[in-house]
Amino acid sequence: MKKFLSLLIISVLLVSVVYAKDKGKKAKEEKSESTAAAQAPSAVSAAYGDVMAGEKRFRVDCFACHGINGTGDGYAASSFNPPPINFRDPKVMNMKENSHLFNVIKNGGTKVLSRETFMPSFGRGYNDLDIWDVIAYLRSLHIKIDNFFPNAAYFIAKDYRIAALGKERIEKVIKEKITEDEETVTVYTIFRSDKPHIGGAEYIPQDPNKMDVLKKPLKLGYLVFFNVKSLGNIQVGIAFDPSGKIIKILPSDISQAGATGKYLSPFSGQGKRGKYEIFKLKGVPDKILLELYKNYLIALEASFVYEKEEKDRTWMEEE
Numbered sequence: 001m002k003k004f005l006s007l008l009i010i011s012v013l014l015v016s017v018v019y020a021k022d023k024g025k026k027a028k029e030e031k032s033e034s035t036a037a038a039q040a041p042s043a044v045s046a047a048y049g050d051v052m053a054g055e056k057r058f059r060v061d062c063f064a065c066h067g068i069n070g071t072g073d074g075y076a077a078s079s080f081n082p083p084p085i086n087f088r089d090p091k092v093m094n095m096k097e098n099s100h101l102f103n104v105i106k107n108g109g110t111k112v113l114s115r116e117t118f119m120p121s122f123g124r125g126y127n128d129l130d131i132w133d134v135i136a137y138l139r140s141l142h143i144k145i146d147n148f149f150p151n152a153a154y155f156i157a158k159d160y161r162i163a164a165l166g167k168e169r170i171e172k173v174i175k176e177k178i179t180e181d182e183e184t185v186t187v188y189t190i191f192r193s194d195k196p197h198i199g200g201a202e203y204i205p206q207d208p209n210k211m212d213v214l215k216k217p218l219k220l221g222y223l224v225f226f227n228v229k230s231l232g233n234i235q236v237g238i239a240f241d242p243s244g245k246i247i248k249i250l251p252s253d254i255s256q257a258g259a260t261g262k263y264l265s266p267f268s269g270q271g272k273r274g275k276y277e278i279f280k281l282k283g284v285p286d287k288i289l290l291e292l293y294k295n296y297l298i299a300l301e302a303s304f305v306y307e308k309e310e311k312d313r314t315w316m317e318e319e
């Protein structure tokens with residue numbers, strides 16, 4: 001019964017969302033849905049979207065399914081499979097291209113994600129600028145690569161499973177087993193540009209044609225996100241440079257920065273490749289220290305797997 005009710009709510013929502021806004025907006029409407037992808041929305045368009053206007057739309061048209069906070073737990077969310085993602089999770093959101101978000105919102109989930117979904121298309125009620133406003137709002141919900149690497153121009157992201165040997169190495173230092181879940185992490189690899197770059201750090205999908213801007217000498221470092229149990233299970237991002245030195249550890253939810261700052265900031269400047277010795281930090285409780293040190297080592301090991309792959313790439317020959 002509950003399921004039926006929520007499905008009913010969804011249907012009503014869908015109908016109202018898709019049709020009610022139509023009136024009087026026809027003039028603004030872009031006609032060809034199928035060319036949306038070809039219109040190549042750029043990173044810059046999202047940067048100029050109006051966050052406040054986007055939030056207003058979100059609170060009317062999206063919250064029921066995506067949650068009032070964008071965390072994917074709206075009252076209708078439990079009836080979806082897969083459920084909507086958490087727009088506040090930087091691990092997931094930083095690797096969603098603006099053009100992808102644009103196309104899903106404009107053309108609907110089923111068309112773009114190639115599966116049956118309840119994600120409606122807003123292309124009839126929203127013009128392109130409206131969509132960029134909403135995307136600007138979604139982007140305001142999560143911490144960005146730029147927060148860790150202010151000079152970042154490009155980045156890539158991929159899941160890597162640490163090598164068996166690396167796993168052993170970590171277990172030996174921390175005297176604790178690494179679980180299977182912990183073995184695989186999403187590694188963000190960040191690059192600066194040797195040319196002027198505007199519009200903030202830009203995601204480069206795993207597309208060989210686009211990867212030539214990702215040259216090894218321009219690499220700024222790596223970023224990996226972890227849920228930290230000893231800090232109340234909040235998510236933190238650990239950023240380190242290619243030598244293994246920690247640049248920054250920040251909570252994904254920046255409102256937590258005050259509460260966690262005194263535990264996280266002592267990590268900056270620590271760490272070095274090839275050195276396996278637990279950090280000596282004043283004022284950081286052992287439990288937190290050990291867990292973050294373990295996460296750092298896992299991140300470091302995962303970056304080695306990335307580097308192995310990097311070596312195999314053709315553009316590496318330019319070195």
Ligand code: HEC
Nearest residue numbers: 010061062065080082083084085101104109117118119134
């Ligand atoms: C009727 C429920 C519903 C409404 C209303 C809705 N969404 Fe969704 N949305 C979903 C579901 C369910 C998914 C997950 C689809 C999937 O992954 O198969 C989704 C996925 C998305 C995605 C794709 C994320 C990804 O995983 O790539 C974006 C972006 C999005 N929604 C934005 C919005 C915005 C912006 C609004 C309001 C303007 C909105 N949605 C309104 C249900 C909804």
